[in-house]
Amino acid sequence: MNRRKFINQGLLGSSGIILAEQILGVRQTFAAWLENVVIPVRESNDFSKLRNEYLLSSNIIYLNHASIGTIPRAVQRARRQYLDICETNPWFYIWGGGWEEGREETRAKAAExxxxxxxxxxxxxxxxxxxxxxxxxxxxxxxxxxxxxxxxxxxxxxxxxxxxxxxxxxxxxxxxxxxxxxxxxxxxxxxxxxxxxxxxxxxxxxxxxxxxxxxxxxxxxxxxxxxxxxxxxxxxxxxxxxxxxxxxxxxxxxxxxxxxxxxxxxxxxxxxxxxxxxxxxxxxxxxxxxxxxxxxxxxxxxxxxxxxxxxxxxxTLGDAIDFQNRLGDRLKQERYEQLWQYTSTRVEHNEELVWRSPKSWSLASSVYAVEVKGKKSSELARRLFEGHGIVVRPFSTAGLNTLRISPNLFNTEAEIDKLCEVLIAAAKG
Ligand SMILES: Cc1ncc(COP(=O)(O)O)c(C=O)c1O
Structure with a gap:
């Protein structure tokens, strides 16, 4: 951010400058946090470490990013600080250039x-x-x-x-x-x-x-x-x-x-x-x-x-986009495809499970549907969560009886194995 331009936006004289300086301070700290995020290397498959960058409870296997995502720690920390700054003088909210300038920065990042x-x-x-x-x-x-x-x-x-x-x-x-x-x-x-x-x-x-x-x-x-x-x-x-x-x-x-x-x-x-x-x-x-x-x-x-x-x-939305940019499109595409490939192969090799999503990555995504033969998906979803802390979403619309699995980059092959094991056991049980 251009410091002078940013500060000049303040319409409250010295008070406006204080607000702008405070927001700028969070931005700079956030940039340093981002630098410290350890980016996984696809070849070494160390994606599980990326999970430490999130607040997700260690008791759950979260495979429902299609319903709602989880905010990275760094983004959440920046968010709390913005909210705190705001409450120190809510009046700045209306005329303080810092917030307006920040909004336009977010717009520019979203456009990118x-x-x-x-x-x-x-x-x-x-x-x-x-x-x-x-x-x-x-x-x-x-x-x-x-x-x-x-x-x-x-x-x-x-x-x-x-x-x-x-x-x-x-x-x-x-x-x-x-x-x-x-x-x-x-x-x-x-x-x-x-x-x-x-x-x-x-x-x-x-x-x-x-x-x-x-x-x-x-x-x-x-x-x-x-x-x-x-x-x-x-x-x-x-x-x-x-x-x-x-x-x-x-x-x-x-x-x-x-x-x-x-x-x-x-x-x-x-x-x-x-x-x-x-x-x-x-x-x-x-x-x-x-x-x-x-x-x-x-x-x-x-x-x-x-x-x-x-x-x-x-x-904070601007910071979340920065976090995604730090991970990089290439790494993300490779990892999502890798997880999709792993899961679809695992499912197709088990006769108890049916893959209901596209079979070519060019038509697929990190949202997939799996059916367990002879078992009701809503009942399975409950059992997965209550018995194993695995979060997925059941679907019974459009004639389907499926579980929707939607992993993020940091979900691991071991978590997919665990999910499949539980589903196969349920099918046999
Ligand atoms: C494909 C799709 N469209 C629209 C929506 C609605 O999103 P929102 O509730 O954020 O408006 C969802 C939510 O899950 C979705 O998956």
């Missing part, structure tokens, strides 16, 4: 994460808010159609039905053949969507990675398909992607991309991101309205809420 411009990045609270903003803000009416599949999460679906009732457009939701998804090719996925797009389709919605079987949709190709069929807007749910799998807005060419960084970016809960492409911003009406908002015309900032926000938390 998603490969877009800061003026295309809305700081929301979660993916659900992002989709509500779109469903309310897009000018849709009679004769228009919004298309998505049954793999779409409710957070990216319910708002469209609600708005459709008010405005008269149609929601064309189709069944994704989830039980056959493991063997589907990229072309079959594209053909499926192609069959459900019509001349009336104005919006296509899909999850980049869905939350049930972790199918990595071919986002770039799906967007190109939608455009070739005359679809005006492509809105993508990136809740399960940001921080786990690279997401490049320019390359995918989508119009909207909503995220929940509390999952794979390991940021504080209740902070979200929404990308709105510059060219389509004028097609969306802000969901929140308040005084002075006009000054943000021409920037995604106009879509943000203007009530009081938890700015110390927003600053």
């Amino acid at each position: 994460l998603l490969h877009c411009a800061p003026g295309e990045m809305v700081l929301t609270h979660n993916t659900t808010e992002g989709f509500n903003l779109l469903a309310q803000g897009l000018q849709l009416g009679k004769g228009d159609e919004v298309v998505f599949s049954s793999l779409n999460h409710p957070g990216a679906s319910v708002c469209w039905f609600h708005e459709a009732r008010k405005k008269g457009f149609k929601v064309a939701k189709f069944d994704f053949p989830v039980s056959d998804a493991a063997d589907m090719s990229k072309q079959e996925i594209l053909d499926l969507y192609d069959r459900h797009i019509s001349k009336k389709t104005r919006v296509l919605v899909f999850p980049h990675v869905d939350n049930i079987i972790g199918l990595r949709h071919p986002a770039k190709e799906l967007t190109a398909l939608a455009r070739s069929r005359g679809v005006e807007f492509v809105a993508v749910d990136g809740a399960q992607t940001a921080g786990m799998i690279p997401a490049d807005m320019k390359e995918m060419d989508v119009d909207f991309y909503a995220c929940s960084p509390h999952k794979w970016v390991q940021a504080p809960k209740g902070l979200g991101l929404l990308y709105i492409k510059k060219d389509v911003q004028q097609s969306v009406k802000p969901m929140w309205v308040t005084w002075g908002q006009e000054r943000w015309k021409g920037s995604a900032r106009i879509f943000e809420d203007y009530g009081t926000r938890n700015l110390p938390e927003v600053l």
Whole structure:
């Protein structure tokens, strides 16, 4: 951070400078903590040490990062310090340049994460808010159609039905053949969507990675398909992607991309991101309205809420992104693939277990679904947690009876072995 520029932002004279100096102090300490994080080396497979960087209880095997992530210790410490600074003089909150400057830094880091411009990045609270903003803000009416599949999460679906009732457009939701998804090719996925797009389709919605079987949709190709069929807007749910799998807005060419960084970016809960492409911003009406908002015309900032926000938390999101950057995309991609390969092979070699997720890494992610033949997934999930401290999520939707396993980098092969052992014992028992 540029120290002079930062301090000059303070509008409270010497008091503002004190605030800015305090925040800067946390930033500098945080940078030093980051330097001390021991980055695992893939070849030596020492990822378990990375777990020490987190507060996770030693009694649990946490394989549910797709529901909610855990914040690294360094990020959590910085977060506590921001919150403490804030409470020393809450009045600074309103006029202190330190918080405002920090928010814009977070926006810039989020834009870098998603490969877009800061003026295309809305700081929301979660993916659900992002989709509500779109469903309310897009000018849709009679004769228009919004298309998505049954793999779409409710957070990216319910708002469209609600708005459709008010405005008269149609929601064309189709069944994704989830039980056959493991063997589907990229072309079959594209053909499926192609069959459900019509001349009336104005919006296509899909999850980049869905939350049930972790199918990595071919986002770039799906967007190109939608455009070739005359679809005006492509809105993508990136809740399960940001921080786990690279997401490049320019390359995918989508119009909207909503995220929940509390999952794979390991940021504080209740902070979200929404990308709105510059060219389509004028097609969306802000969901929140308040005084002075006009000054943000021409920037995604106009879509943000203007009530009081938890700015110390927003600053922490920037630090969480820094932590992920310190780990590096290459290491993350290699490790996620390695764990996926290990688990899928382990599952496929046991006749009691069935792999329900895509069988090629290019269509898969660190979210996978496993069925235990003849056993109810909800009962198994309870048994895993109560008997062994293993946290996974059961699913019985879309005709499935699966456990969702969603490891992070620091989960180990030994933990996967333990999970499989318990499941096999349960199947035989
Ligand atoms: C694919 C997907 N979309 C949307 C959501 C909703 O996210 P949030 O509750 O943060 O709005 C989730 C949450 O698990 C999800 O997995």
